[in-house]
Amino acid sequence: xxxxxxxxxxxxxxxxxxxxxxxxxxxxxxxxxxxxxxxxxxxxxxxxxxxxxxxxxxxxxxxxxxxxxxxxxxxxxxxxxxxxxxxxxxxxxxxxxxxxxxxxxxxxxxxxxxxxxxxxxxxxxxxxxxxxxxxxxxxxxxxxxxxxxx
Amino acid sequence: xxxxxxxxxxxxxxxxxxxxxxxxxxxxxxxxxxxxxxxxxxxxxxxxxxxxxxxxxxxxxxxxxxxxxxxxxxxxxxxxxxxxxxxxxxxxxxxxxxxxxxxxxxxxxxxxxxxxxxxxxxxxxxxxxxxxxxxxxxxxxxxxxxxxxxxxxxxxxxxxxxxxxxxxxxxxxxxxxxxxxxxxxxxxxxxxxxxxxxxxxxxxxxxxxxxxxxxxxxxxxxxxxxxxxxxxxxxxxxxxxxxxxxxxxxxxxxxxxxxxxxxxxxxxxxxxxxxxxxxxxxxxxxxxxx
Numbered sequence: 155x156x157x158x159x160x161x162x163x164x165x166x167x168x169x170x171x172x173x174x175x176x177x178x179x180x181x182x183x184x185x186x187x188x189x190x191x192x193x194x195x196x197x198x199x200x201x202x203x204x205x206x207x208x209x210x211x212x213x214x215x216x217x218x219x220x221x222x223x224x225x226x227x228x229x230x231x232x233x234x235x236x237x238x239x240x241x242x243x244x245x246x247x248x249x250x251x252x253x254x255x256x257x258x259x260x261x262x263x264x265x266x267x268x269x270x271x272x273x274x275x276x277x278x279x280x281x282x283x284x285x286x287x288x289x290x291x292x293x294x295x296x297x298x299x300x301x302x303x304x
Numbered sequence: 305x306x307x308x309x310x311x312x313x314x315x316x317x318x319x320x321x322x323x324x325x326x327x328x329x330x331x332x333x334x335x336x337x338x339x340x341x342x343x344x345x346x347x348x349x350x351x352x353x354x355x356x357x358x359x360x361x362x363x364x365x366x367x368x369x370x371x372x373x374x375x376x377x378x379x380x381x382x383x384x385x386x387x388x389x390x391x392x393x394x395x396x397x398x399x400x401x402x403x404x405x406x407x408x409x410x411x412x413x414x415x416x417x418x419x420x421x422x423x424x425x426x427x428x429x430x431x432x433x434x435x436x437x438x439x440x441x442x443x444x445x446x447x448x449x450x451x452x453x454x455x456x457x458x459x460x461x462x463x464x465x466x467x468x469x470x471x472x473x474x475x476x477x478x479x480x481x482x483x484x485x486x487x488x489x490x491x492x493x494x495x496x497x498x499x500x501x502x503x504x505x506x507x508x509x510x511x512x513x514x515x516x517x518x519x520x521x522x523x524x525x526x527x528x529x530x531x532x533x534x535x536x537x538x539x540x541x542x543x544x545x546x547x548x549x550x551x552x553x554x555x556x557x558x559x560x561x562x563x564x565x566x567x568x569x570x571x572x573x574x575x576x577x578x579x580x581x582x583x584x585x586x587x588x589x590x591x592x593x594x
Contacts, residue, residue, distance in 0.1 A: 209530055210503070210511050213523045230586070240584035243593065244567065248533045248581070250592055251562045252526060255465070255555075257474025266594035279594055295474055299519035 167222055167287040169196040170215040171280075172207045174227035176234040177269045184273035192277040193284035196224065203227065205238025209249040212263070216296050222262045222287035224279065229267040239267070261286040262293065305346060307445040308378065311404060313345035315376050321402050322373020325361050327354040333416035336361070340372060350378065350406045350446065355415040355427060357539035359386035360495040364395050376402035380411070381435025384573045386495040386537035388440050391575035393535070395498050398575065405441030408433075410452025413544070423454030428553060429540045432456040440573040458557045465554075477522075483548035484521040486514060490528065490542035490552055496535040503527065529555040534563050534580040537571055 173179045179200045185192065201207055204227030212223050225246060233239040246265055254260050264283040268276045305313075312324040316339065326348040328337035334353040339345055358377050361369055369375065379387060387403060390396045410421055410430035419425045430452035438444060465473055488504070491497045504512045504524060512527060513520025528542075529552075536556040543553040563569050566589060569580040 210523070210527060213526060214511065217519055217523065230590075237584065240586070240588070241582070243588050243590055244581060244584050245530075247566055247588070247590075247592065248559065248562050249530055252529055252555075252559065254470070255473065255558050256477040256522070256526065257470045257472070259470050264594065265592055282594075295471075296519075299478070299517075299522060 165288065165292055167195050167284050167292075168220050169193075169222045169224060169280075169284055169287065170212075170220040171196045171198045171224040171226065172204075172211055172215075173198055173200060173224075173268075174203050174206075174234075174239075175200055176203070177228035177232060177267075178226040178276065180270035181268040181272045181276045184270065185276045186273075188273050190273055190277045192280045195284045196280050203233065203235050203238035204242035205233075205235065207242060209245065212249070216258075216262075216293060217300075219297065221290075221293045222264065222283055224264045224266065224283050226264075226266045226268050226276075226279065229269055232267075232269060257295075259290055261290055306348075306350075308350055308404065308406065309345045309348050311443055311445060312339060312348050312376070313342045315402060316340070316342035316345060320374075321376040323369070324348065324376045324378070324404075325358045326350070326378040326404075327356065327358075333414075333418070335415075338369075338372065348378070352410065352412050352421045353415045353417070354378075354380070354406075355411040355413070355540075355544065357383045357386055357493075357495060357537070357541045359383045359390065359537070359539075360493060360541065362387060362390055362396055362401060363495055363498045365498055365500070374400060374402070376404055378404045378406055379438055379441065380406055380408040381433065381438045381573070382408075382429065382537055382539045384438040384440040385435065385571055386539055388573045388575045389496055389535055389537055389571065389579075390498065392577070392579055393496075393498070403438070403441040403443075405438030405444040407438075407444065407446045407448040408436050409449025421453060426452050426454050427540050427544075428458060429538050430454070435573065438573070440575070458554060459561075462554060462558055462561065477525075478518060480550050481521040481525050482518050484516060484525070484550060485548060486516045486521065486524065487547060489545040489547065493541045493545040495539070495541075496532065496537065497528075525550075525552075525555065528552075529559050532556055533559050534567075534569055534571065536560060 266279045315321045324339045327334040328347040413427045431454040567580040
């Protein structure tokens with residue numbers, strides 16, 4: 155059995171990123187083609203728009219073992235569909251405060267606007283979010299729910 | 305005959321409506337009544353035991369009520385907010401319903417009780433109520449009773465939770481949610497849960513685990529609360545229907561606080577005010593977005 159300290163050392167956060175096709179996905183692509191080094195912990199899920207990201211996706215990610223989640227899309231006024239990111243902004247403002255109210259540490263959820271030209275910003279978002287979750291440790295509290303009978 | 309019974313009889317005998325939905329005396333306190341015969345309008349009552357929100361019968365999901373014809377519904381101020389919500393979200397049309405407003409001095413948390421209205425027996429949403437006189441109504445009957453007894457306690461409880469650590473909040477809510485048996489009573493009773501097909505019932509893919517299990521329970525309660533953003537009329541029916549006594553009213557109240565603080569929106573009885581989710585403002589705060 156590894157000690158808690160060893161476990162923390164060995165801990166690699168599992169991160170899910172829900173990103174919009176037009177800005178953040180392209181920005182992440184730019185980060186890759188620019189050969190920027192960043193934490194390899196993030197699994198990217200590409201969606202048409204942040205407006206398409208149901209908060210249930212985030213819940214599902216945690217259910218399936220994510221330690222942290224990133225949601226990212228176009229800056230305000232840049233949405234390919236004009237207003238999807240504005241709707242997402244309202245929805246996730248409520249969602250974020252709600253999950254914090256039930257006791258999810260705020261560091262586990264990261265929201266950002268990353269445009270197609272902001273490869274470096276994407277790298278920083280990924281590195282910072284991963285580092286924050288690494289400090290928190292694995293989301294064992296959520297995983298423990300799976301094993302318990304109600 | 306009370307003013308309420310008189311009005312119901314007139315509406316029915318003039319065929320202005322096909323059914324009056326109100327409350328009547330039942331074996332366990334006041335219960336919902338569906339009066340179609342003007343001669344039976346004298347069954348209708350309104351007192352402190354009329355806790356149920358009858359606006360839920362207006363939801364388009366209740367298709368079995370449609371054959372009864374146009375409905376008149378007896379509403380308290382809080383119930384009228386639910387009717388306004390249904391109109392706001394284009395679930396019903398204002399002209400398709402007659403609203404009989406009743407002036408309210410608070411209701412019992414348990415409509416089967418015969419206790420007098422005191423700080424201990426009053427429903428927790430009632431103290432400090434701002435809607436004792438229904439704003440959205442075609443007719444308003446009865447005299448305004450004295451204000452509900454007691455003090456509003458929910459905001460203090462939420463403030464205490466907010467002040468505690470995330471792990472304490474997590475422990476609190478997991479303990480509450482672990483009792484959930486996923487009977488869906490909170491959804492069925494809610495006038496604002498009007499989706500033709502609830503996401504909790506979808507199986508391909510199954511977004512929400514349907515068995516009573518802590519993980520699925522958490523997902524369900526987060527989703528239910530989130531879908532109440534800008535909708536919840538604060539009628540308290542979900543918490544009253546809950547057989548496990550989960551404090552759903554606290555979650556709804558928290559959501560209402562968030563929506564009020566962020567979007568300056570308070571659920572009221574004016575259907576023309578747009579809902580906060582589904583609309584947006586260019587100047588919405590985004591301090592949480594990097």
